[in-house]
Amino acid sequence: MRKVHCDERPDWCATAEREGFAFHTIDGERYWDERGYYQFSEAQVSRDLEAPTQELHAMCLDAVARIVDSEALMTRLAIPPAFFDLVRRSWKEGHPHLYGRFDFSYDGTGPAKLIEANYDTPTSLYEAAAFQLIWLEQQIERGVLPAHASQFNTLAEDLVRAFAAFERESPFYFSAIGGSIEDRGTTDFLRKMAGHVGISTRHIDLEDIGLNDEGRFVDLEGRPIPRLFKLHAWEHIFHEDFGQAIAGCDTQFVEPAWKSLISNKGILPLLWEWHEGHPNLLPAFLDEDPRRPVPKGWVRKPYFSREGANVDIRTTDDQRVFEDGPYDDAPYILQGFAPLPKFGDSYTLIGSWVVGDLASGIGIREDDTLITKDSSRFLPHVVVD
């Protein structure tokens, strides 16, 4: 694994615009950054990233199966008791899921360490599945990259296959919070993948979803929503007005409610408890006293934080790196500190995707700090031997 500097395509911006990649630049700063790429060997990808992703996914599903049978464990994961049954039923009835992303600290040697699992509302999907693939094809075509260069990237193909398992008779609604260009980029890309297998898709802003007096979720025309992809976290839904209507409605939710157990950072201590010493896991424990300072070499994280918010790091040499945020109303965990590798001036995080039940590809984020945030740059990668 190494970082290679390279010239960006002179027309990259126009290409991004033409392809509908609307958030390539955020607040005047590059989000998509192709002034460099990360190069991996085949062995690094298949042995150190793909195989662990597959194995960790199986461990997570196994954990879900154990958690749903234990009200004590669901309580420990801060699932409100009113939703125990919804979560349990979604698992027991086998409600299908679509995708998830593990975030790894990995520098090309040794085992990748799981920092967290984004299993409910992962974003950065379009740039991983589509735009970095377009970049690769163009750079090969233009002779910048060798013809045998490839990527670990079957995301689009695997998404199409995952959608093929859904029935095609009724429309599939995709929803995100109104006004978020990035979230809309994710849902529009998923719609395109669903369209490849003939599923009729519609967009609806989350805030526009209606609940009629028969207890069904409906669109703006009052038509029932048979299936809803929601880029909106279950732990939020549990506390919103419509949350309690879900158990009695006939809408199929994707991701299903059982995903709330994996996207929850409370699962990390459980994974450690059940697989202590696993090479891809970091030691993790419930934080019994979140008011005391973080011990040296540990990281404090709330159960439900996103984009690095409320993450508090104390490095082994006693540096504190802290990202403030709004997620301070849930329990915390302490996780062993696995510093992100530094390439030049940037700290690098590898997002490893699971689609359906398959390890499907990677996307790379860079930040100037140890905490990866929503503003962290996205860089393409290449696999070449």
Place this chain on the structure above:
Amino acid sequence: MRRSSVKLVLASSLPLALTACSAPEETYTVSKRSNYTTVQACVDDKMPVDVCSDAYMQALADHRRIAPTYGDKAACEADFVPDYCQVTSDNRYMPRLGGFELAVSGEVSQSQVDAARAQVENSGQASSGGSNFNGLLTGLLLGQVLSGGNRQYYSQPVYQYRDSSGGYRSTTLGQQIDQGKRFERSDQAQQSGGSYSSYYSGSSSGRSYKSSTSTRSSVSSSISRGGFGSQATARSGWGGKSSGGFSFGG
């Protein structure tokens, strides 16, 4: 190392599936509105028998609920036609139910329209643009709506009355109001400040009574919105980022 075909992700690429079942596709509403004096007349018009009898029952129920009533027979028959009004159990006069209007509507896709158009053209019964063409096309599409899943029925009572030239006509009360009729001697008009139409418009006649697969909620149902998203919105904007680039995912 395996990667997806770039064809799957390019903005210019079309869905792999046949266009006929791809999405999103333009849809058209096909509707038909007919008056029937009896359930049998409705069935004879090739409408499903259950639809016809439900339409009649709905119209009869609405008739009892909204038809104007009068204190004397002459006032009633002045608004309708001679020998048409009956006495009610509380000694008022009201018009007889003259039949029912049945409206069917449903959505068809662009590909259904295209297929039906081709079928009519190939049948040799009408040339495109000819006067008969649209009638045949609508009939064909209506058949698909009736046999398909996404259809909705409305029914209303109809009554006989005399038009301005003295001829007998059958229409709904709503159509008569639209044409300027005021039913001002009816009990309802006298109780609503001389206006039957305000009584009528508040009575929600013409309700949808049957939605074959419940793919549409009934018109009268109430819907609340805004029950999703408040938690994420409450946490948005953290860190001073503008809303445009902010992600609520992760």
